[in-house]
Amino acid sequence: MDQPIEVPQSNPKAGYLAHQADIDSAIQRVLNSGWYLLGKEVELFEQEFATYIGVNHAIGVANGTDALELSLRACDVGSGDLVFTVSHTAVATVAAIELAGATPVLVDIDPASFTMDPQCLEDALAHPPAGTPKAIIPVHLYGHPADMSSILELANCHGLSVIEDCAQSHGAAIGSRRTGTWGDIAAFSFYPTKNLGALGDGGMVVTNRPLLAERVRLLQQYGWRERYISEIPGGNSRLDEIQAAILRVKLRNLDKENKQRQKLAQTYNALLRDLEMTLPETRSGVSHVYHQYVIRPPRRDALRNYLRQVGIGTLIHYPVPVHLQPAYQGRLTVAALPWTEQTTQQVLSLPIFPQLNTDQIQHIVECINFFYKDGMVKT
Numbered sequence: 452m453d454q455p456i457e458v459p460q461s462n463p464k465a466g467y468l469a470h471q472a473d474i475d476s477a478i479q480r481v482l483n484s485g486w487y488l489l490g491k492e493v494e495l496f497e498q499e500f501a502t503y504i505g506v507n508h509a510i511g512v513a514n515g516t517d518a519l520e521l522s523l524r525a526c527d528v529g530s531g532d533l534v535f536t537v538s539h540t541a542v543a544t545v546a547a548i549e550l551a552g553a554t555p556v557l558v559d560i561d562p563a564s565f566t567m568d569p570q571c572l573e574d575a576l577a578h579p580p581a582g583t584p585k586a587i588i589p590v591h592l593y594g595h596p597a598d599m600s601s602i603l604e605l606a607n608c609h610g611l612s613v614i615e616d617c618a619q620s621h622g623a624a625i626g627s628r629r630t631g632t633w634g635d636i637a638a639f640s641f642y643p644t645k646n647l648g649a650l651g652d653g654g655m656v657v658t659n660r661p662l663l664a665e666r667v668r669l670l671q672q673y674g675w676r677e678r679y680i681s682e683i684p685g686g687n688s689r690l691d692e693i694q695a696a697i698l699r700v701k702l703r704n705l706d707k708e709n710k711q712r713q714k715l716a717q718t719y720n721a722l723l724r725d726l727e728m729t730l731p732e733t734r735s736g737v738s739h740v741y742h743q744y745v746i747r748p749p750r751r752d753a754l755r756n757y758l759r760q761v762g763i764g765t766l767i768h769y770p771v772p773v774h775l776q777p778a779y780q781g782r783l784t785v786a787a788l789p790w791t792e793q794t795t796q797q798v799l800s801l802p803i804f805p806q807l808n809t810d811q812i813q814h815i816v817e818c819i820n821f822f823y824k825d826g827m828v829k830t
Contacts, residue, residue, distance in 0.1 A: 457762035458802050458811050463643035465806035467650060470700055474650070477696035484692070489672075492695040497655075499702055503622075504631045506657045508664035511690030512671055515618045515640025518654035519547035521688060522636045523586065525656075525666040526612040528553050532585035533784070535575055536616075537567050538772040539791045540590045543640075544616050545773045545783070554582050557774050557785040562794065563732045565592045565745070569601035571786070576609055580784045586612040591620035591630045593768070594646065594712075594742035595733065599625055599633040614638065619742040621647040622709045626736055631657050636667075641698055646712070646742050647705050649694040708805035712741040715803055715812060719744055722816040726823060729797075743768055747797040749823075755799060757822045763815055766800045 467474060481492055493511045501509035512518050528534060530552040536544055538557040548555045556579065559571040567589045576584065587606050589597035599615075606613045613634030617623075620630040621639065631637035641653035656667045669676065674685035716739075720730055729747035733739045745768065748754050755765050772791045774783045801815060 454760070454762045456759075456764045458764060458807075458815060460764040460766045460800060460802050461644040462804045462806060463648055463650070465804060466643075466648060466701070469806055470704060473700045474697050477700050478693055481692045481696050487692050488689055490692050492692040492699065493690050496690075496695040496699050496702070499699060500655055501657060503702060503705070504629050504637075504657050506632055506637075507659050508657065508661065510656045510664060510667045510671060511695060512654045512656060512667075513688040513690065514652045515638060515642060515654040516543040516547050516550075517688040518638035518640065518656045519544065519588070519614065519616060520550045521667050521670050522614045522638050522656050522663075523547065523551040523553065524670050525636060525663045526586055526614065528585045528612070531582055533579055533582040534586045534588060535572060535584070535611075536588040537590055537592075537791070538774045538783075538785065538788055539565060539769065539794055540592060540616070540773065541618065541769065542773050542776065543618070544588060544590055545779065547638075548588070553585065554580070555783055556580060556584075557783055557788065557791075559786070559788045559790050560794065561598070562790045564595050564597070564734055565794065565798075566590060566595060566597035567602065568790070569598050569605060572602065573605055575786055576605060584609060584611055586614055588614045588616050589634075590616040590618075591623055593731070593745055594620055594623050594740035595731075596620060596623050596625050596630050596737050596739075598734070599630075603633065612636070618642075618645065620740060621645060621742075622705050622738075623740045624738040632659070635660060636663050641694065646709060646740055647698065647701055650697050651691075651694050653690050653694045653698065654688075655690070709740045711805040712803060713739070715805075715807055716741045716744050718809055718812050719801065719803075719816070722813065723819070726819065741803055743800045744803040745798050745800050747794075748799055748819075751797060751799050754819065754822055758815075758818060761818050763818060764802060767795075767798060768800050770795060 497509040532553040615637035618640035636658040639655040641649040674681035674683040
């Protein structure tokens with residue numbers, strides 16, 4: 452029988468305990484205020500997050516999927532429009548496109564960074580399916596930024612909006628510019644396991660374009676500029692005061708915790724480098740924030756089973772590409788995606804979170820070494 456998981460793959464509770472006094476105080480402040488939705492905490496968090504990212508506008512919403520959908524709608528993406536993105540991503544990326552009424556067009560990834568391959572994007576744009584090409588959603592997967600310069604060049608040539616999916620890249624940067632500042636608009640998720648995670652759900656839309664920001668605010672709450680008067684059809688996607696207050700505490704610690712993730716990744720790299728497996732790569736000039744530490748090991752599934760047996764948690768991000776999942780198989784617009792399909796058979800996410808320590812990493816690596824060097828499993 453497997454022993455209980457002693458080293459989880461992620462640990463939101465550890466993130467809470469690391470800042471417990473400040474988070475408890477922030478929650479109590481909201482409870483005492485008597486104002487629980489779209490109040491001062493949300494307003495201040497929007498301002499602080501916009502300053503941190505380096506944009507003029509930030510709008511808090513209910514979750515990351517809503518952030519993507521509202522970003523698409525703000526860019527006037529809808530029925531009959533084509534949105535180019537990747538299949539190697541959380542299904543939320545594709546779900547948001549369909550929620551906006553548009554058609555996803557899936558392109559392959561660069562196998563080194565796991566992000567959108569600009570050459571594959573260029574090929575897809577040269578021969579689009581029926582519909583009107585309208586937008587591109589590059590996904591900054593695992594905390595590694597996509598090749599935004601190349602993607603933006605293609606977007607400009609074709610007159611397309613660029614919506615960054617930053618759900619896994621809080622604080623990541625290309626040069627001195629953080630992800631979320633490159634496209635027309637960007638979407639963030641604050642799901643509890645993210646680098647900047649709430650203790651519930653939450654999301655954010657950011658942009659430097661005032662008209663897009665205004666449209667997102669209208670779409671966010673029934674099209675209201677004046678309460679109870681809908682100027683446009685909208686919905687209900689609000690970040691609540693308690694989550695905003697918690698996220699304000701955690702934002703103050705994000706850079707420090709991202710640096711800790713980078714140190715942990717360096718430790719993994721040093722300890723795993725002599726094994727025959729592919730370790731994460733970082734493109735030159737890029738700051739990778741390691742939302743996930745993803746390896747491509749031989750006999751992945753057997754290794755994962757063994758690690759589970761010895762109490763070490765792992766995950767596969769993601770086991771089935773979106774275009775092959777039952778809900779989408781055979782109906783999405785895709786070109787050949789050889790790297791995407793190969794990658795899903797190879798990747799394994801090892802434990803990584805800021806409170807993980809060096810001794811735990813050494814234990815994880817010792818178990819991996821034992822698995823391979825002592826021939827624990829040969830199939």
